[in-house]
Amino acid sequence: MTSANPGAERPPDNPYEMAVAQFDAVADRLGLDGGLRQVLRACKREVTVRFPVRMDDGSIRVFTGYRVHHNEARGPVKGGLRFSSAVGLDEVRALAMWMTWKCAVANLPYGGAKGGVEVDPHSLSEAELERLSRRYATEIARLIGPERDIPAPDMGTDGRVMAWIMDTYSMHHGYSVPGVVTGKPVSIGGSSGRFEATGRGVLFSVQEACRHLGMPLEGATVAVQGFGNVGGVAARLLCQAGARVVAASDSRSAVYNAQALDVDAIWEHKRAGGSLADFAGSDRITNEELLALPVDILIPAALEGQVHGGNAADVKARLLVEGANGPVTPEADLVLAEKNVFVVPDIVANAGGVIVSYFEWVQDLQSFFWEESEVNQRLHRLILSSFQEVVARAEREKVRLREAAYMLAVGRVAEAVSVRGIFP
Numbered sequence: 001m002t003s004a005n006p007g008a009e010r011p012p013d014n015p016y017e018m019a020v021a022q023f024d025a026v027a028d029r030l031g032l033d034g035g036l037r038q039v040l041r042a043c044k045r046e047v048t049v050r051f052p053v054r055m056d057d058g059s060i061r062v063f064t065g066y067r068v069h070h071n072e073a074r075g076p077v078k079g080g081l082r083f084s085s086a087v088g089l090d091e092v093r094a095l096a097m098w099m100t101w102k103c104a105v106a107n108l109p110y111g112g113a114k115g116g117v118e119v120d121p122h123s124l125s126e127a128e129l130e131r132l133s134r135r136y137a138t139e140i141a142r143l144i145g146p147e148r149d150i151p152a153p154d155m156g157t158d159g160r161v162m163a164w165i166m167d168t169y170s171m172h173h174g175y176s177v178p179g180v181v182t183g184k185p186v187s188i189g190g191s192s193g194r195f196e197a198t199g200r201g202v203l204f205s206v207q208e209a210c211r212h213l214g215m216p217l218e219g220a221t222v223a224v225q226g227f228g229n230v231g232g233v234a235a236r237l238l239c240q241a242g243a244r245v246v247a248a249s250d251s252r253s254a255v256y257n258a259q260a261l262d263v264d265a266i267w268e269h270k271r272a273g274g275s276l277a278d279f280a281g282s283d284r285i286t287n288e289e290l291l292a293l294p295v296d297i298l299i300p301a302a303l304e305g306q307v308h309g310g311n312a313a314d315v316k317a318r319l320l321v322e323g324a325n326g327p328v329t330p331e332a333d334l335v336l337a338e339k340n341v342f343v344v345p346d347i348v349a350n351a352g353g354v355i356v357s358y359f360e361w362v363q364d365l366q367s368f369f370w371e372e373s374e375v376n377q378r379l380h381r382l383i384l385s386s387f388q389e390v391v392a393r394a395e396r397e398k399v400r401l402r403e404a405a406y407m408l409a410v411g412r413v414a415e416a417v418s419v420r421g422i423f424p
């Protein structure tokens with residue numbers, strides 16, 4: 001077996017080196033020629049901006065922001081915008097490259113991009129956050145646009161930030177340009193179903209994987225790590241589909257009920273600002289224990305690197321569906337393969353968010369909006385076809401789903417670069 005994050009047994013500290021190592025291993029398998037390899041290894045465009053923001057007390061602070069385009073051979077670039085004090089250029093480069101592959105697996109007509117600002121958004125007042133968002137949008141205005149680069153929310157940003165960016169861009173143009181960002185509020189051109197899209201895509205991935213494994217979802221036990229946008233929505237939808245969610249966690253605590261948790265009650269409790277630490281009516285376990293529960297399905301939907309070399313051997317689930325980005329380390333992937341755990345990789349399982357972002361952009365360009373049922377049906381079709389293509393590739397090449405997904409994605413982007421040719 002080769003590594004599922006091919007090319008690296010342990011991830012290098014630098015995420016961009018890890019992304020390039022993954023790409024190199026897939027390029028080897030695909031036998032990509034040297035020139036094409038150089039094109040796909042590099043990010044096409046990288047912008048660093050340093051810009052001042054007036055703080056509420058009248059002082060001025062200078063912030064650093066980035067926007068990186070990895071590859072645009074298949075269409076305009078798409079990718080989130082991260083506000084975090086830990087953001088750096090190499091992280092943004094890696095995330096941009098991963099977006100290229102994620103869009104290609106889902107067969108969306110996009111390349112990959114990512115952006116970020118080095119800031120802890122929780123340290124700012126709402127007015128400071130708005131001024132920072134609008135100034136950053138102005139600094140990168142030359143790069144973004146509905147035909148070029150369409151940002152979306154990521155860690156530390158939300159629909160509110162997208163609304164400010166859309167408004168700032170529109171003010172500079174003199175007319176409304178809703179298609180410049182996705183993940184906007186519905187009142188200004190957002191899509192129905194966008195909020196639930198990633199969790200719903202996780203549900204569809206679980207359903208397909210169960211069908212593939214001949215494992216009934218009705219009555220199956222599920223543990224969900226992380227009860228936020230992805231994990232919370234997925235947990236609720238899985239319950240509605242007949243599964244029994246027996247464990248869930250957040251950053252402070254994890255809860256367990258061998259029969260089934262009352263997921264809707266947890267959802268309401270969290271929505272009201274509560275934490276799982278003060279949720280009544282279930283046993284308390286640790287996050288480590290949650291990962292090792294004897295459940296049928298495990299959904300890590302919190303952070304990267306949660307299932308690692310030190311705990312992968314304890315995983316007892318038959319099916320692991322990656323709601324989060326990168327929750328399983330390359331080393332753990334090998335252990336899970338030995339244990340015959342079926343892993344649906346993040347670039348397939350959590351693509352629901354970018355897929356419905358694509359639908360939002362299409363609706364904005366046409367100024368014609370769909371019912372939520374239509375959004376969900378189209379999402380189902382795309383997740384299904386990407387899952388089936390990845391499974392077929394995995395069976396043909398005798399590799400795991402993650403490698404198959406990367407091979408499919410890199411192959412599609414390489415073909416687009418070749419067909420377009422090298423200018424001039």
Ligand code: NAD
Pocket residue numbers: 198225226227228229230231249250251252287301302303304323324325350351353354
């Ligand atoms: P979120 O902030 O809404 O939720 C994250 C949840 O994880 C919260 O409940 C938080 O308390 C919990 N958490 C944090 N640290 C934890 C820990 N150590 N142990 C257990 N739980 C912990 O975030 P989200 O939007 O649900 O994103 C979760 C993951 O999914 C991230 O990796 C993100 O990049 C990825 N993702 C999100 C989307 C999307 O559309 N939201 C799309 C693709 C991928």
